Amino acid sequence: MRHLVSIKDLTDKEFQVLVDRAEYYKKTFKCGDLSAAQKNHVKLLGKTAALIFSKRSTRTRVSTEGALSFFGAQPMFLGKDDIQLGVNESFYDTTRVVSSMVSCIFARVNKHSEIQELTKHSSVPIINSLCDMFHPLQAICDILTIKEHLDYTKNKLKVAWIGDANNVINDMAIACLKVGIDVSISTPSGIEMDPEIIKAGQEVAKANGSKLIVTHSSTEAATGANVLVTDTFISMGEEYARVAKLKQFQGFQINSELCSYADPNYKFMHCLPRHHEEVTDDIFYSDHSIVFDEAENRLYAAMAAVDVFVINKGNFSAGPDDILN
Structure with a gap:
């Protein structure tokens, strides 16, 4: 399973794929083609995605929820006061439970070690939406x-x-x-x-x-x-x-x-x-x-990450029209 933790974890070609895919979805999103919108909306229709956010956010939350909705997924915002993560429940227990119910987890946390814990125990892709060490979507x-x-x-x-x-x-x-x-x-x-x-x-x-x-x-x-x-x-x-x-x-x-x-x-x-x-x-x-x-391009960066890591399960060779089952 591939997770998006930092840019240095990607090959040059993989990173360029993400930039190109963001550019592609920007054109698709802004063209106003209803058939294109419908085609993308079914890619994650019926799926849910968790947004585990320990820090406040404007652009990250709006862009992430927008990207997930674009592909038909239902985003669930889980702020620091909404779940037990690291408070009354261990990272391991929370990660096992949440990842069993969703298709991916966007994590905006404090320490890089928290991202590492999530990737270690999650059964679905983790997309680092900010930690104290990295901010790959930006x-x-x-x-x-x-x-x-x-x-x-x-x-x-x-x-x-x-x-x-x-x-x-x-x-x-x-x-x-x-x-x-x-x-x-x-x-x-x-x-x-x-x-x-x-x-x-x-x-x-x-x-x-x-x-x-x-x-x-x-x-x-x-x-x-x-x-x-x-x-x-x-x-x-x-x-x-x-x-x-x-x-x-x-x-x-x-x-x-x-x-x-x-x-x-x-x-x-x-x-x-x-x-x-x-x-x-x-x-x-x-x-x-x-x-x-x-700031607007944060939306398309999130779309690219969802496309590559969630829809196509980390297969960078798959195109935007490919859906891997």
């Missing part, structure tokens, strides 16, 4: 968004990450390198990327003729960049350290001065929700910003 949608606006298949691109060393860049960096996009990661002094991610990224970069640069200089990372990306400086659960974190991230706000180092036709991305300390309004709402296209 990476799929980000690469689709970059392809739509700058087409990495025809242009050599550089993506600059200006911000924290977190789950989003862990997957996005590997994703970019897999499709030949150079990546420059800038984090404040004292914040380092996970060594395993750097090692994996360097291996992927070498295989694909792309570059991975890690620095503590925001201007170095931004220089010549085609895409500037940031994320929250204060993750959920870190609110207690707000004052210290904001001090540490001084000089890392994406503003007009920092953007002047980038390519004149640069694009700005952010997975949302966004705060002013991360990016100024004049950049966030500018013509350079593609954040809302990026």
Whole structure:
């Protein structure tokens, strides 16, 4: 059984399949063809899917429920106050029970170890919808968004990450390198990327003729960049350290001065929700910003994951018109 845990677990070809499949379902979804909608709606008709969410969510919940409904499945949202997971019942017991009743589990949890426990004991595919180490669905949608606006298949691109060393860049960096996009990661002094991610990224970069640069200089990372990306400086659960974190991230706000180092036709991305300390309004709402296209593409990334991991049971060779019994 295949689970979607992180982008580094996928081959380059498998990741590209997910991006292409997201692009395919976006066209299908937006074309307004009723026969196409009916054809896809029966693929999981009569099935249920569990959304085990330990963290709040806007885009992940809406996109996941939308994707499952598109294929005819009934999504069941199971928040941290709805089930016994990790409270009065072990991960093993809950996973065995829930997975016996559903066709897949989307899990938005705290620790990566929780995703690992779910994949270890589940009888159905687990799709990582965020943990403290990875965010693969976001990476799929980000690469689709970059392809739509700058087409990495025809242009050599550089993506600059200006911000924290977190789950989003862990997957996005590997994703970019897999499709030949150079990546420059800038984090404040004292914040380092996970060594395993750097090692994996360097291996992927070498295989694909792309570059991975890690620095503590925001201007170095931004220089010549085609895409500037940031994320929250204060993750959920870190609110207690707000004052210290904001001090540490001084000089890392994406503003007009920092953007002047980038390519004149640069694009700005952010997975949302966004705060002013991360990016100024004049950049966030500018013509350079593609954040809302990026957010919409979360729906099609979820559709791609459902198609490959649930409908086609992890068979990346199966096309969108194939349904494996």
